[in-house]
Amino acid sequence: MSDVALFLFGSFFLLLFLNMPIAIALGLSTAATLLVFDLPLQALPSTLYSAMAKFTLLAIPFFFLAGLILERAGISRRLIHLAQTLTGHYTGGMAIVAVVAACFFAAISGSGPATMAAVGAIIIPAMVKQGYRKDMSAGLLATAGGIGIIIPPSIAYIVYGVISEVSIGKIFVAGIIPGLVMGLILALTSYFIAKRERIPTLPKASKKEIFLALKDAIWGLMAPVIILGGIYSGIFTTTESAVVAVFYGLIVGVFVYKEISFKQIPAILLDSAKTTAMVMLIVAAASSFAWLITVEGIAEDLAHSLMSIAPGPILMLLMINVILLIAGMFVDAISAYYIFLPIFLPIIAAxxxxxxxxxxxxxxxxxxxxxxxxxxxxxxVACGLAKISLKEISIGVIPFIVASLIALMLITYIPSITLWLPQLLQMK
Structure with a gap:
């Protein structure tokens, strides 16, 4: 590895070790490398600007805003109640409700933490009251929240599409079945845990109760239909669908459910702006890091090194998964895309x-x-909602991490799970 690569990655991990925010660590390590090795520092401002000045990325603030509006409109509460009437009477019913509600809200928010916060704030106390352990409840919700970036619309898919230059609409379609597979495996894991621990079930809902819950939640269920249906039918682009989602949320929240007043809208806009600013700062800093490892040939060298170690796709995909699992312990998804895709894209093409x-x-x-x-x-987020320590939740989350790894292996080595739906819809 070259001196530039060693200094760049060394300074980056040193800053992470010093508990520096990820965006600052990425930006400072890039700038320091440019200065130390007398590389063109003047290219940095234009790189930062060009990374953010992309039309497709406009979808990110609008999806954040739409998720906030729909959550404040009481959508998550209604979706949880509907799921409860449908599955609450089964063994592990409340845990299954948590997974189903997470899948529902994932199809609205596009964000893992947003899904976790919206669903967890309601379902974790309900699960604990039902007899589930706090660490198990929080661990399940934390893991199910990750479905928020797998099932479309997904902020993560938008960033991946921008970097890799693939169709965002196509990867949106491709993510539906894998997200449901992960949800199904988490639900089965919850079922076996609940059965082993003899968690009591809820009374079975009547047909009338199910109908009333469905009637109350129908506006929430329509949100992903409008958002994703508009994209897949070609009525509007991904960015335009995010804007449509915002206006749909406002109509539902202000005029249908009447849980949002006009006085609350500035606060919602401010919360959305804060989250967007944080994400776009990461995008800018990570893109400068990615630009440096590309122009200096670091990505190409690392790609050749990995291909020499694992010459076949089976071993290569396993190695990439291990690298990403380790990286995921330290960096967020958006940063990981910008850091690793310049290395991985040539490999998967070859x-x-x-x-x-x-x-x-x-x-x-x-x-x-x-x-x-x-x-x-x-x-x-789950620790805060359940009021438990990181040590406690780290124990409760283990069965669900194992379940998620099983889902990951299925998706990794059975490509048809991912590609079947885009091929069925003949998407290009």
């Missing part, structure tokens, strides 16, 4: 691995990173 399949695999892997210590964002 080995004829479909970039859509690879994108879903990588995203699922990074979703697991949301619940792996020491920097698992969803773990910290």
């Amino acid at each position: 080995m004829n691995i479909d970039p859509i399949h690879f994108g879903v695999m990588m995203t699922m892997n990074l979703a697991i990173g949301l619940v792996t210590p020491p920097v698992g964002l969803d773990l910290y």
Whole structure:
């Protein structure tokens, strides 16, 4: 490895070790490398600007805003109640409700932490009241929150599509079945845990109760239909669908459910702006890091080194998964895309691995990173909601991490799970 690569990655991990925010660590390590090795520092501002000045990335703030609006409108509460009437009477019913509700809200929010916060704030106390352990409840919700970046619309898929230049609409379609597979495996794991621990079930809901819950939640269920249906039918682009989602959320929240007042809208806009600013800072800093490892040939050298170690696609995909699982313990998904895709994209092209399949695999892997210590964002959110320590939740989350790894292996080595739906819809 060259001196530039050693200094760049060494300074980056040193800054992470010093508990520096990821965006600052990426930006400072890049700038320091440019200065120390007398590289063109003047290229940095234009790189930062060009990374953010992309039309497709406009979808990110709008999806964040739409998720906030729909959550404040009471959508998550209604979706949880509907799921409860449908599955609450089965063994592990409340845990299954948590997974189903996470899948529902994932199809609205596009964000793992947002899904976790919206669903977990309601379902974790309900699960504990039902007899589930706090660490198990929080661990399940933290893991299920990761489905928020697997099932479309997904902020992660938008970033992957921008970097790899693949169709965002196609990867949105491709992510549906893998997200449901992960949800199914988490639900089965919850069922066996509940059966072993003899958790009591809820009374079976009547047909009338199911109908009323469905009627109350129908506006929430329509949100992903409108968002994703508009994209797949070609009525609007991904960015335009995010804007449509915002206006749909406002109509539902203000005029239908009447849980949002006009006085609350500025606060919602401010919260969305804060989250967007944080994400775009990461995008800018990570893109400068990716630019440096590309122009200096570091990505190419690392790609050749990996291909010499694992010459076939089976071993290569296993190695990439291990690398990403370790990276997910320290960096967020967006940063990981910018750091690793310049290295991995030439490899998957050389080995004829479909970039859509690879994108879903990588995203699922990074979703697991949301619940792996020491920097698992969803773990910290779940700790706050359940009022338990990181040590406690780290024990409760283990069965669900194992379940997620099983789902990851299925998606990695059976590409048809990912590619069947885009091929069925003849998407290009």
